[in-house]
Amino acid sequence: MKRAVIHIVLMVLAVVLFYTEIRFGSIKMTNADFWDRLIENDPVLWAFRIPAACTAALAGACLGLSGWLLQTLFRNPLAGPSILGITSGSSLMVALVLLAGFSFSGIFSSLGLVAAALIGSFGVLALILLVSSRVKQLATVLIFGLMIGYLLGAFQSILIDAAGKSELKSFVSWGLASFGNYRDGQLWILLGSLVLGVLTVLKLGSKLDFWLLGEDYARSLGVNVKSFRMALLAVCGVLAGVVTAYCGPVAFLGLAMPHAVRMFYKEPHHLKFLTVLLLTGACAGMLCELITRMPWSSSVLPLNAVTSFLGAPVVIWLLVKSRKSKIRF
Amino acid sequence: MILELKNISVGYNEPLVSLVNAEVLEGELVVLVGKNGVGKSTLLNALKGIQELKSGRASLYGKAIGDYTVGELSRNVAVVNTARPLLNGWTVLNVLESTDKSTGKEKSVITEALALCQIEDLKRKEVDVLSDGEFQKVMIARAICQQTPLMILDEPTSFLDVIYREHVLQIFSELKDTFGTTLVLSSHNFAPLLKIASQVWVISRGKMEVIQSDFDYDGIIKRLK
Numbered sequence: 001m002k003r004a005v006i007h008i009v010l011m012v013l014a015v016v017l018f019y020t021e022i023r024f025g026s027i028k029m030t031n032a033d034f035w036d037r038l039i040e041n042d043p044v045l046w047a048f049r050i051p052a053a054c055t056a057a058l059a060g061a062c063l064g065l066s067g068w069l070l071q072t073l074f075r076n077p078l079a080g081p082s083i084l085g086i087t088s089g090s091s092l093m094v095a096l097v098l099l100a101g102f103s104f105s106g107i108f109s110s111l112g113l114v115a116a117a118l119i120g121s122f123g124v125l126a127l128i129l130l131v132s133s134r135v136k137q138l139a140t141v142l143i144f145g146l147m148i149g150y151l152l153g154a155f156q157s158i159l160i161d162a163a164g165k166s167e168l169k170s171f172v173s174w175g176l177a178s179f180g181n182y183r184d185g186q187l188w189i190l191l192g193s194l195v196l197g198v199l200t201v202l203k204l205g206s207k208l209d210f211w212l213l214g215e216d217y218a219r220s221l222g223v224n225v226k227s228f229r230m231a232l233l234a235v236c237g238v239l240a241g242v243v244t245a246y247c248g249p250v251a252f253l254g255l256a257m258p259h260a261v262r263m264f265y266k267e268p269h270h271l272k273f274l275t276v277l278l279l280t281g282a283c284a285g286m287l288c289e290l291i292t293r294m295p296w297s298s299s300v301l302p303l304n305a306v307t308s309f310l311g312a313p314v315v316i317w318l319l320v321k322s323r324k325s326k327i328r329f
Numbered sequence: 330m331i332l333e334l335k336n337i338s339v340g341y342n343e344p345l346v347s348l349v350n351a352e353v354l355e356g357e358l359v360v361l362v363g364k365n366g367v368g369k370s371t372l373l374n375a376l377k378g379i380q381e382l383k384s385g386r387a388s389l390y391g392k393a394i395g396d397y398t399v400g401e402l403s404r405n406v407a408v409v410n411t412a413r414p415l416l417n418g419w420t421v422l423n424v425l426e427s428t429d430k431s432t433g434k435e436k437s438v439i440t441e442a443l444a445l446c447q448i449e450d451l452k453r454k455e456v457d458v459l460s461d462g463e464f465q466k467v468m469i470a471r472a473i474c475q476q477t478p479l480m481i482l483d484e485p486t487s488f489l490d491v492i493y494r495e496h497v498l499q500i501f502s503e504l505k506d507t508f509g510t511t512l513v514l515s516s517h518n519f520a521p522l523l524k525i526a527s528q529v530w531v532i533s534r535g536k537m538e539v540i541q542s543d544f545d546y547d548g549i550i551k552r553l554k
Contacts, residue, residue, distance in 0.1 A: 210427060212415075212419075214410075217408065219402075262417070262418060266418045
């Protein structure tokens with residue numbers, strides 16, 4: 001019963017947030033005007049607010065899913081999409097385009113930054129998968145990801161140091177992330193990644209629960225350790241990579257979302273947790289986007305400032321709570 | 330015969346234990362003893378199908394363990410080890426249910442395992458707040474829920490106090506006598522286990538000796554040195 005109530009509340013919240021997002025903004029409109037614009041395919045709604053709201057909902061769900069699966073994979077409550085170095089891969093490639101004037105030809109040229117970010121994140125993901133297929137210890141993969149992140153960060157700082165003022169501004173603004181820069185096909189690709197993530201969870205099912213018991217127990221319960229690891233890494237990488245490509249390196253949402261859900265819904269079984277996580281991720285994404293746009297004013301806040309304001313307290317809460325309840329990290 | 334080891338060697342770069350030969354019948358309890366680092370866990374890992382053999386053949390019901398898929402092994406071998414995973418928010422019942430692969434009928438398995446391990450009062454408790462001893466019993470109950478003919482336990486009595494240890498011995502006795510489960514376990518506190526053991530495997534100086542009867546504690550200690 002409780003589970004059903006939570007689902008209904010979250011769905012209502014999602015609808016309310018979606019409506020608020022598309023109804024209010026810097027261009028003020030009356031109620032009648034709003035419905036007219038909605039019916040008449042008005043670009044303010046259909047080219048800006050609706051795609052931004054959908055992007056926020058999908059990206060929130062994707063990041064939540066990626067963070068949650070990574071926390072399961074590494075059995076570490078502080079794992080998140082940024083730890084694998086995937087975000088750094090995107091950042092470096094975007095830095096190459098924006099700061100060093102690197103450009104793509106052929107089919108990639110029209111996609112510009114998105115193509116750069118995708119190539120960067122999938123390049124790092126391929127490396128991570130290669131390492132994962134060769135080492136036994138999962139911790140090694142984690143450390144490898146972190147080191148790749150530092151290494152790519154070093155290249156990036158060299159580019160930043162040598163860059164001009166205006167290029168630097170556009171790179172910093174990409175790094176602050178946004179759900180508002182809509183590109184053709186973006187929603188389908190985000191949706192496709194989310195579906196891939198959901199199908200993976202459904203396919204793995206209770207194996208995700210077994211995994212939390214430790215590799216030895218998981219194996220003895222029928223989990224093929226190698227393919228399980230590869231599948232989760234690949235899916236988490238795709239989810240984080242695609243979101244970073246379209247929205248920039250969104251901070252905290254992936255890391256904090258599973259914990260935010262556990263504040264009101266304690267469910268150890270992955271399959272039962274999934275839908276609540278996705279709905280909460282979508283709501284959180286839309287809430288952040290709404291705060292970012294501050295519909296009551298004409299200015300816009302950086303997305304990462306908002307996600308960190310909302311996400312950091314969740315992680316602090318987690319740490320304080322873990323001290324009380326003897327949970328070890 | 331459930332388990333047969335023919336001239337097997339296990340180890341990493343260099344073999345730790347060589348030329349191991351043993352036969353285990355259904356319902357037997359095997360106690361594996363040896364000093365730290367002699368290769369007890371490595372040998373158990375080979376039986377679990379995690380560690381590849383350096384040579385020889387280890388078979389379960391006549392089929393080489395390496396030829397089993399992970400799924401097939403999960404239906405035949407349950408394991409208990411000393412690891413203590415972080416199970417944020419899981420209750421004891423959640424842990425047992427995680428092993429419960431079917432509906433209806435197997436619910437009674439959970440009840441039975443809880444009763445056998447005398448942990449009914451813990452079933453709604455969060456696993457992370459249990460003592461190490463209580464946690465160990467929960468993991469034994471979990472392995473029971475898996476309902477496999479063979480159970481491999483690495484140091485299952487290591488965190489237990491005297492009373493708990495006595496109780497775990499009763500659990501092992503009942504598992505082998507009533508349920509016909511075969512148990513292979515390693516232990517440093519093996520003295521009380523000798524009362525219910527069917528075989529003792531002693532690893533020393535890279536070799537393994539199988540003792541089938543008349544287990545003499547002092548004699549085993551001498552062999553270990």
